Amino acid sequence: MVGGLLGTDPWTLAARCGEMLRAALPAATLGVNALALALGVLASPPSRAANEAAKAPQGMEALQDDELAAVRGADGIAFNLNNFSIISSLTNPLSLTYLSPNGSSLTLSGLSLLRTDDTDPFADPYQLTLQSRPGQQDMIALDFPLNAAGKQAWSLTADFSHCDMMVSGTCTGTNFVGGTLQVSDLTMKGGGLTISPTTLADTQGISFGLGTQLDIGSLSVFSRGRGSDGTIDASDKLVISGIHLANVNGGPWMLADLNQHPGLFNADTDQAGSSYLHLQVGWPTAGYTVPTASLNIDNITFTTAGVNGAAATVTNLGSASVAAMQINYVDIKFRTTP
Numbered sequence: 001m002v003g004g005l006l007g008t009d010p011w012t013l014a015a016r017c018g019e020m021l022r023a024a025l026p027a028a029t030l031g032v033n034a035l036a037l038a039l040g041v042l043a044s045p046p047s048r049a050a051n052e053a054a055k056a057p058q059g060m061e062a063l064q065d066d067e068l069a070a071v072r073g074a075d076g077i078a079f080n081l082n083n084f085s086i087i088s089s090l091t092n093p094l095s096l097t098y099l100s101p102n103g104s105s106l107t108l109s110g111l112s113l114l115r116t117d118d119t120d121p122f123a124d125p126y127q128l129t130l131q132s133r134p135g136q137q138d139m140i141a142l143d144f145p146l147n148a149a150g151k152q153a154w155s156l157t158a159d160f161s162h163c164d165m166m167v168s169g170t171c172t173g174t175n176f177v178g179g180t181l182q183v184s185d186l187t188m189k190g191g192g193l194t195i196s197p198t199t200l201a202d203t204q205g206i207s208f209g210l211g212t213q214l215d216i217g218s219l220s221v222f223s224r225g226r227g228s229d230g231t232i233d234a235s236d237k238l239v240i241s242g243i244h245l246a247n248v249n250g251g252p253w254m255l256a257d258l259n260q261h262p263g264l265f266n267a268d269t270d271q272a273g274s275s276y277l278h279l280q281v282g283w284p285t286a287g288y289t290v291p292t293a294s295l296n297i298d299n300i301t302f303t304t305a306g307v308n309g310a311a312a313t314v315t316n317l318g319s320a321s322v323a324a325m326q327i328n329y330v331d332i333k334f335r336t337t338p
Contacts, residue, residue, distance in 0.1 A: 076129030080145075082121035085114035090230050100336040104173075105166045108158040110180075110226065118151045139196040139258055147189045150215065156183040159225055179225045180232055185217030191252030198264055205266025205278070209258035213251060216243040224305075235305035235312060242298025248324055253293035255327055256281045260288040276335035283329050295322040 088094040088110045095109040118124055127143040145152055159180050165173030191211035198207040218241040224233035247253040256263035264280040284290050300317040 076127055076141075078122070078125040078127050080117075080121050080125040081115060082117050086112060087114070088112045090228075099166060102336050103165050103167070104336070105163045105171070107161050107163070108181075109161070110230075111156075111158045113154070113156050115155075116151060116153045118149075124152070133196075133259070136259075137196045137199065139194050141192060141194045143192040144188050144190060144212070147187055150187040150189070152187065153217075154183070154186040156186070157181070177225060179221055179223040179236075182220045182222070182232070183216060183218075184220075185215075187215045189213040189215070189252070191254075194258045196258060198262075198266070200264070203264070203266070205264050205268075207258060208263040208265060209254065209256050209261075210263065211252040211254040212245070213247070213253065214243065214245040217241065219243060235303070237303045239301045239303070240297060240299075241301075242296070242319075244296045245293060248292045248294050254291045257284075257288075260285050261290060274335060276333045279330070279332045279334075281327055281330040290326045290328055292324045292326050294324060297321065 086094065093110040094112075095107055096111060097105050097107040099105045124145040124147060126145060127141075129141050129143075130138055131141050132138050157180065160178045161175055162178070163171035163173055163175045165171070190213055194209040196207050198205045200207075218239055220240070221238045222232050222234055223236040223238075226232050245253060254261070261284040262282055264278070264282060266278050267275065268278050269275045297320045299319055302315040302317070304313045304315075306312050
């Protein structure tokens with residue numbers, strides 16, 4: 001029998017082998033059935049195999065606009081900021097300056113920003129998704145890390161100043177040097193940011209929702225600033241330590257909700273032709289209860305340097321707290337002075 005099969009093509013050979021196996025062993029045997037099925041697949045005629053190969057896609061094909069518009073992401077993107085840091089150089093410090101149309105400026109200089117990390121940088125990431133809302137515009141959602149253990153902690157240091165007249169990048173007027181601002185161990189635990197085009201009539205801008213739970217180790221203002229070597233002069237300072245902001249029921253506090261209590265950020269011009277930057281949290285929709293938050297501060301301390309070698313004066317105001325607070329409506333306009 002073997003000699004009679006040597007000149008047979010492989011597809012016919014596979015078919016005959018399958019017939020012999022089915023004849024030699026009981027048909028109820030599971031292993032034989034599976035093998036017979038596999039041999040039957042191999043026994044497909046060459047013309048069928050050639051047709052299937054011809055139909056196989058040869059590469060990526062461009063989608064039409066309507067097909068592309070129907071594509072929806074399911075999982076979004078997860079990312080993190082492992083080893084993130086911006087350290088300002090003493091010889092060429094990083095500065096951020098807002099220059100107003102009337103020539104005044106506000107500057108943050110010597111800016112440094114850094115963050116500590118989890119052991120596993122991808123165990124608790126940020127998540128960015130595009131989500132649909134029935135009957136409304138789609139929204140972009142950025143979910144913050146849960147950060148339950150507080151291992152992702154931010155620190156910020158910057159000098160701030162205000163000049164009433166800037167000419168070609170140089171302050172030619174009065175320059176008020178406010179000192180150094182330092183924020184240590186700022187942790188955000190859960191919450192997130194959602195944004196979408198605004199649905200307000202005759203209004204352009206971005207609608208947003210924002211929820212956060214904050215713990216800040218300390219927020220300090222050093223009025224004497226820093227020396228040439230970058231060392232902070234702590235002889236005059238205000239220190240607010242142990243700042244805790246959260247929903248009264250625990251977890252993140254929703255300052256604004258995109259669906260029920262939306263915020264608005266845009267630039268606008270009034271009837272007199274004066275432009276301004278606009279930040280608003282609109283009134284909540286009917287039947288929606290605005291979330292309530294609590295704010296607790298462990299300690300507030302003022303330190304004033306002594307005169308003529310005298311010891312510094314320390315004024316300790318102790319702790320402070322707000323048991324329950326709500327934001328029902330906010331309307332803030334930032335504009336330059338005339």
